[in-house]
Amino acid sequence: MRVVIACMRRIRRSELPSDTTELARMLIGKLLVHNTRQGRLIGRIVETEAYPVGDASGHAFRGLTQRNRSLFLERGHAYVYFIYGVWYCLNVSGESEGTGGGVLLRALEPLEGIPIMEKRRGTTRLHDLARGPGRLAQAMGVDRKQDGLDLCHDSTLWLAADGSKVRSVRATTRIGITREKERPLRFYEAGSPFVSGPKHILG
DNA sequence: AGCCAGATTTTCT
């Protein structure tokens, strides 16, 4: 059984806000598409975190390095990094060329290619397939090979919009950081069962 | 439901 997605279309770069925090809010309800050898994987973005310019918890804070260079690409590029010796995490760059900032994609609602995601994740629990940034990358088959891709032009990994309505977007503090932890830069779709993190910080 | 240790490697100080 294949999920029907009405009117799926690529998001143009001009539709992306040229501000990382606004981009994080705007990406809620949009689709992430990955055409893999096994098939097409699609998830609806339900949770993001912004790491804007000047944020001490952001990877771009100390300037451009070999690892974080994709964060300095024009908005709409993929930044993939490896963390805790185990997981990959996927970000969307959010500023203009040469300025570092990005949006961490934290959770997806799986829409298409669910059997493939289940195989990659080793579980059939729908709610656990892409809830959390490490799980999201694993389910979607994202690793270092996708670092630096232009999500507005690449044909394998890209951002799309369908006509679906977003219930409402809430903001809370971010998860798993030690600096600037009070800033409300985590965004999620209210009521979605696919959102990660402890329940007590849900608004 | 909540707490905690362990996994494991890249990156920068």
Added chain:
DNA sequence: GAAAATCTGGCTA
């Protein structure tokens, strides 16, 4: 050498 934008499984209650 330490810390890191995490997850899992096992423990306690």
